[in-house]
Each structure stands twice: as structure tokens, then as C-alpha cells.
Amino acid sequence: MPNYEYLKEIEEYGRKNKIPILLDESLEYIEIILKEKKPKRILEIGTAIGFSALCFSKYLAEGGRIDTIEIESLRVEQAEANIEKVGVQDKIRVMEGDALDILPYLNEKYDIVFIDAAKGKYNEFFEHAIRLTKSGSIIIADNVLYKGYVLSDYNKHKQRTAVNKLRSFIDMVLNHPDLDARLVEIGDGLIVAEVK
Template sequence: MELLCGYSSICFSKYLKENGKIDTIERDEERAKEALENIKQMELSDKIEVFIGDAVEILPKFNKKYDVIFIDAAKGKYPFFLQEAIRMSKKDTLIVADNILYKGYVMSDYNKHKQRTAVRNLREYIKEASEDPKLETEIFEIGDGISISKVLS
């Protein structure tokens, strides 16, 4: 299977407003290098910045507010990513999380040891995103599940 690293950022870049920018984080150096190469080939290097490292360490250093925040990384860290996303949001920011239903495990009674932590954290993400009064959240059963939260204030 061919992996197109940077694919999401490249797709999102089509919808950037004039002078809009994308920041993306990748902790795997090889994938980050490949993403940089793909971004360069698409002539998007001035629009997409790739930060190499663990998002758990890098995100707390970000102090910008974003219009759209896309979460598509370690599932065990989704509740942390949600809190960071809320911190970097403003009214009408969209927080999008991919793989939120994780092969159907999240909405089933799945409790096997193997993916238990990921499933527990994805369930926690859904609970927090659904119950936070600052967010309006919808879960879509598309692909592996997508959650979209609109920040209300």
C-alpha cells in the first residue's frame, strides 16, 4: 500500500482563504520527510508548515487560534488533543477528529485487551466533545467515523 504522507494537509489547503496557513505535526521522521517532499512537489511549501516531533510536546507551545483543527494521530491521546484543540479555538472553529469509531469498536461492547486503551480514550473523546456546553458535536458514520465539533463561543 502506498502511503501519501501530508495528504490531509494537501487536501485542506484547497480550502484555505487568501494568506491562510496550515500547521501540521508528524512525529515519525521518515513520514515527515515524505510529507515535506509531497508538499514541495505540490508547490505548497509556503502554505503548509510541518513540525517534526510528538504533538503531545509540541501542541502546548502553540499559541495561535485556528479556524479548523484536524485530529488524526495516536488514538490514546485523543482526549488530550481535544483539550488542546479547545484551547486553540475561537468562536466557530471546527474541530474534526478522524477514526473516532475505530472499526466499530467504540460503539460496541468491545473490551479486549489489545485495543482497550485506544477504545477507552476514543469513548472519552466522544463523551467530552458531546457534553461540553461550548461545543456542538456530530458523529458521522463515514469510513472509520468522523467527529465534527463546532465551537460555540
């Protein structure tokens, strides 16, 4: 039996150690989608210490599974330890590496794809997300407003490239002919796109 009581401790560890785990209000919004959808298959890009994947695993349909990708080996280790602690090893598989190297090898169709990794690569992640989903699937991307920079006239320093990339990403998704997409201005900004 999973022991979700550990989630609080994992969340506290993440916040204390400045690991960028999902904000509470974004999590609540996504949980509403998951509760309704009861997904069988979820793909996550950006595991960190496994917090969001563990939260999502509560809403999987019977026999459902999550594949989650993380580039940093220390975080993969921490995520695997947390998954074991909660007791959901049969529900979550962590894949170690750059998502752009791993995604081309995935071929199944997911009900939910959650993009939560390198902001500069969202366009590339999204192309894979489209390929790996089907009609009715939902693609969610977090941090698309990048602390508010994306909707402001902010245009300086080292974040400029990431901000411009996110702006063109949002534009592409909201105008994509195969998606019903919306920009949700909560937390750090979510894109929620349903495949038509």
C-alpha cells in the same frame, strides 16, 4: 502554481504502503466543511505523508496556512517532499515531534483543528484544540469509531484501552457545554465540533 495532479499518486502510494491516510468518504465530508468555511488557519495533528494537508490546502482562504505535526521523521521527510512536489510550501508548515510537546508552544487561534494521530491521546489533543480555537472554529477528529469497535460491545485484547479512551472522548465532546458537536458515522468515524 500548485499542481494538485500529484495528489492521486500520493494517495496511491499511501494506500499501497498501508499508511493510514484519510478515507475518501471522510475526506469528502471534511471538504464540504472547508469549502463553506474557507479557513485562514488550519492545525493538523498527524501529518503522515501530507495527503490530508495537501487536500485541505485547496480550500484555504487567500494567504491562509496549515500547520501540521508529525512524530515520525521519515514521514516528515516524505510529507515535505510531497508538499514541494505539489508546490504549496508557502501554505503548509510541517512540525516534527510529539504533538503533546509541540502544542503547548502554539498560541494562535485556528479556524479548523484536525486531530488524526495517536488514538489514546485524543483527550489531551482536544484540550489543546479548545485552547487554540475561537467561537465559530471547527474541531474535527478522525478514527473515533476505531473500525467499529467503539460502538460495538467489543471489549478484549490489546485495543481495549484505546477503545475505552475513545468512548470517554466521544462522551466528553458530545456533552461539552462550549461545543455543538456531532458524531458522523462515515469512514472510520468523525467527530465534528463547532465552538460556540
